Amino acid sequence: MNKDFIHLHVHTEYSLLDGFSRLKKLISKAKELNMSSIAITDHGCMFGVIDFYKVAKKEGIKPIIGCEVYVASRTLNDKDPNFDKRQGHLILLAENMEGYQNLIKLVSTSYVEGFYYKPRVDMDELRKYSKGIIALSACLAGDIPQALMDRNFEKAKSKTLEYESIFGKGNFYLEIQDHNLPEQREVNSALVNLSKELDIPLVATNDVHYVEKEDSKIHDILMCIQMGKTVNDPNRMRFGSDEFYLKSREEMEELFPYAIDALDNTVKIANRCNVEFDFNTIHLPQYDVPDGYTPDTYLRELCFNGLKERYENPSQEVIDRLNYELDVIKRMGYVEYFLITWDFINFSKENNIMVGPGRGSAAGSIVAYTLKITDIDPIKYSLLFERFLNPERISMPDIDIDFCYERREEVIDYVKRKYGEDHVAQIITFGTMGAKAAIRDVGRVLDIPYNKVDKIAKEIPFALGMTIDKALDTNPNLKTLYDQDKETREVIDISKKIEGMLRHASTHAAGVVISKNPIDEYVPLYKHQDAITTQFTMTTLEELGLLKMDFLGLRTLTVIRDALELIEKNYGRKIDFSKMDYDDPKVYELLSSGNTLGVFQLESAGMRSFMKQLRPDNFEDIVAGISLYRPGPMDSIPTYIENKNNPDKVTYIHERLKPIMDVTYGCLVYQEQVMQVVRDLGGYSYGRSDLVRRAMGKKKMDVMEEERRYFIYGKEDDNGNVEITGCVRNGIPEDIANKIFDDMIDFAKYAFNKSHAAAYGVLSYETAYLKAYYPVEFMAALITSVMGNTDKVVEYIRECNALGIEILKPNINKSFSKFSVEDGNIRFGLAAVKNVGVNIINNIINERESNGYFKDFEDLAKRLDSKDTNKRCIESLIKCGAFDEISENRASLIAGYENVLDSISMDRKKNVKGQISLFDAFETTDDSEDTNDISIIPRIKEYDERERLTLEKEVLGMYVSGHPLAQYKEELENSTSIDNGKLNALREDIESYLALDEREVIMGGMIVNKNIKTTKKNDIMAFLELEDLYGAIEIIVFPQTLQRYNTILNEDSIIYVKGTLNIKEDESPKLIAREFKDINDKSNFEENTKYNNRNNYNSKKTINKNPKSGIYIKVDSFSNKELLDNIVDALNLYPGDENIFLFAEDTRQMYKYNGLTVEISTYLTNHLEKIIPKENIKIKN
DSSP states (O other): OOOOOOBOOBOOTTSTTTOBOOHHHHHHHHHHTTOSEEEEOOBSOOTTHHHHHHHHHHTTOEEEEEEEEEEESSOTTOOOTTTSSOEEEEEEEEOSHHHHHHHHHHHHHHHHTTOBSBOEEOHHHHHHTOTTEEEEOOSTTBHHHHHHHTTOHHHHHHHHHHHHHHHOTTSEEEEEOOSSOHHHHHHHHHHHHHHHHHTOOEEEOOOBSBSSGGGHHHHHHHHHHHHTOOTTOTTSOOOSOSOOSOOOHHHHHHHOTTOHHHHHHHHHHHHHOOOOOOOSOOOOOOOOOOTTOOHHHHHHHHHHHHHHHHOSSOOHHHHHHHHHHHHHHHHHTOHHHHHHHHHHHHHHHHTTOOBOSOOGGGGGOHHHHHTTSOOSOTTTTTOOGGGTSOTTSOOOOOOEEEEETTTHHHHHHHHHHHHOGGGEEEEEEEEEOOHHHHHHHHHHHTTOOHHHHHHHHHTSOOOTTOOHHHHHHHOHHHHHHHHHOHHHHHHHHHHHHHTTOEEEEEEEEEEEEEOSSOGGGTSOEEEETTEEEESSOHHHHHHTTOEEEEEEEEHHHHHHHHHHHHHHHHHOOOOOGGGOOSOOHHHHHHHHHTOOTTSTTOOSHHHHHHHHHHOOOSHHHHHHHHHHSSTTGGGGHHHHHHHHHOGGGOOOSSGGGHHHHGGGTTOOOBHHHHHHHHHHTTOOOHHHHHHHHHHHHTTOHHHHHHHHHHHHHOEEOTTSOEEEOOTTTTTOOHHHHHHHHHHHHHHHTTOBOHHHHHHHHHHHHHHHHHHHHOHHHHHHHHHHHTTTOHHHHHHHHHHHHHTTOOEEOOOTTTOOSSOEEETTEEEOOGGGSTTOOHHHHHHHHHHHHHHOOOOSHHHHHHHSOGGGOOHHHHHHHHHTTTTGGGSSOHHHHHHHHHHHHHHHHHHHHHHHHTOSOHHHHHTOOTTSOOOSOOOOOOOOOOOOHHHHHHHHHHHHSSOOSOOTTGGGHHHHHHHOSOOHHHHHHHTTSHHHHHTTTTOEEEEEEEEEEEEEEEOTTSOEEEEEEEEETTEEEEEEEOHHHHHHHGGGOOTTOEEEEEEEEEOOTTSOOEEEEEEEEETTOOSOGGGOOTTOOSTTOOOHHHHTOOTTOEEEEEESOTTOHHHHHHHHHHHHTSEEEEEEEEEETTTTEEEEOTTOOEOOOHHHHHHHHTTSOGGGEEEEO
């Protein structure tokens, strides 16, 4: 008897939020159970087949590629909810590559054409693509088991015969399962009879959804996350047992003693399934070159033509570099890759679509530079080709392209037209459960109160690559919560198990794949919303040899394009940055001033401060600045600045480092420098030096120690020929070589790709140039690019004010769609007005340009089509002041515009109906009534300034013609410690922003909104929206504070507030208020007793209060001064009338804190729980 058993019905983590079989654990368990093979059959998709294949192969287990497809009730085009909501399940396994290709076709069709609730195939599709596929009848949701559950044996029989006719004799099996469900046993009995009657073999499977039996709880939680349910919901879907795990042969034999053949058949099927993926063939699409050329000769001609344009008199070094790169590209088989890239970039430039100067390591290629794929000279800036394309490491080159984000789709459409719609697709990406998201999901499913879950999630530090385990190691508060609270521990333990799992599929923002043959010959397709994407991710596509491109939409390119158009329109100057050297002193003066708001990569508050210290005076400084201002390399910034200012003090541990590190003042900054050191000092080839850099970056210690020997002593081949000379042979002492290697290892993990920094440095320089020479045009383009982000618009308008540029309100005769330049100032764009659509704007501008300015509102209403004068649109234009120059005032127009529109509409209807004939017009008499008389707009008093500005803000998101706080501007600046403008600016620099948490500040502004809420103790508290000149912030006012200051806390009141900032990285900032005062109150906060009725407020609640009620806090000892200070600081933030009692564990003594009382709230207890364990805080009423 065969003792092997193969699982042929397995759902991995790629059955999103339904499978909890994580690949490594799954394969490891199969190996532990001595299984020679295992299948993957995820629900409806093939997302994970390549990863599954690689993990299985690595462990010496044969992977079987399959899918559990959904079969439509009728055809895949039928989508009637009365008949087509139900689908049958069917397991399909690929027997060979033909079967795999057919499986791809079926799964692709199910998403692209058949999706209705689920991705569906139908019988016709199965017939069309049945070759090379072995089918199993699936679980209880299969068509045959469903018919048997309905006691319809004849239907089951008919369906069985139909499936056998589709897949062929011996290729269709009746599947039996036993998960301790009564209905399964009944179905199994009928399946055994069906098998005997029709001579169709049985196969036994377990419907694997998780690896170990105890994983059933985690799987149940995943299902709840998927369905938005809690575990306590009685109406949710749940599995009927905990038997859906990876069982051993012995366990399966216990379930099916009557069908041992069905177990043995799993091995027979596995032996027949042999799919091998090809990871070595590149499937580049064919690029059609002109007659008389080969791809190679055409690429060479394009490059040498470009060489003449790029270099007036190219040196031999440049020509040799170009020939070398072309030879490597040809040898590696990537000629067509470069031609394809050149082609769509050439299309873009010919059609005036802005293309970026390059990004990533591609800027290190002179081929890319001469083809105008990139715009940075790799020779001039010491950029290395091998960092981009390493002849000693076979991997597809990777050229990512930035386009103007408004026209990116045009380039993708061009590629689809050129290579065929079915040869181009976007690429899938998967959202994973990060640490915080996992905790929030698990907490919600377990029905734990939101505040508690929120508190746990907020204790996960904000950092790249943060995991729950790392957070427990680094955050003692989280560790304390975990150790001392059972519920918290449960949430964290479960979250750790699902952390990093796939949560949902979506479309990659930029990735596009282009293939030689139709894409569904290589990979399965998926449909997300309206986008057709691959079911494999970008890295998997590259492994399979497919051409992947990143078509990125970059807002900065759109800003540059719009600014250049405005400059050409206003000055008649056409600026061509490609012919510009990056050495203009005025640009570096601007960068050194730190006035870089809006400058690409250099606009965050931290970067502006860095630029002031660095005082860049050449392009290399910009490149270094971009590279250094990141966690890790930041530590080198003081040394870099010191060395730049004192070049005579720069020293090198060996003179041969100077040519490499001189450009960065003796500091190692770039990956390319590591490669140069390894090459020039150790005698490596550039290709091998790139492999060393990679090993250093990934901390591969075994590889690095081997390379250390080669770097110092060199390497000979088996015949004694020198492959690597080594430092010692090159005259560098052993101890110095060791020290250099150690320095490189320390630095390599932080080293930045200079090619990428240099390419982005070009955009930094260009935007700085525009701001330095054409600030009005630049700021107009910049504000246009962020029209949907009010905070950014306000920030940039504030910058305009600082530059002396006035922002003019919208004007129906002068505004365009975008922000425009007018007499040295910026005119508001109509597209920024709420409810005003782009078509209406275009029609307004076209009419205005064809027939002149509008004389008044009636003139506009007559000249525009009625569809362009919908009432919401017109009202918004009135409120923002767009008609101010051609109307009495806004109030009059609001009161009368509808009458004008209605009157014109009636006249148009009369004319359409033909009620006035030609003869009628001649026969009118003097005493006939005037028809077509447009209603006159009434003259009423204009709104007062406050109301006018409020309406303006309603439709623009900000005040433009004035500000209610304008008269208090200087006073607010002098009397506050921070404003919303500074807060918003700091959000660009997350570390500085988070450091503001719990900082005591004074802010000032106008209350624009006040919401009263009742606490659990039936006290009232308030949430205020406080607006200053630069934005708004939420103010939290606890009951005791509200009682003291409520008389001045009214909407439209202008006040100062003193309180504590509450800053979290994933939330808007809040301020917890302690004190308020009116804007006209000149006393200091601590002297301010005007509103303090604390001493004379003796409500019944206070008089009758239990003297022992209040908050009880336990500490280890009263001698722990630091702990007590932290507690008292926290208590001071929540003034109120509740008693405080302190208990010391060491002396067992309790004291009432007589000098302080508090307002007890969840905010206070949450704050204290950050200092002491939750169990040490008790509330007594």
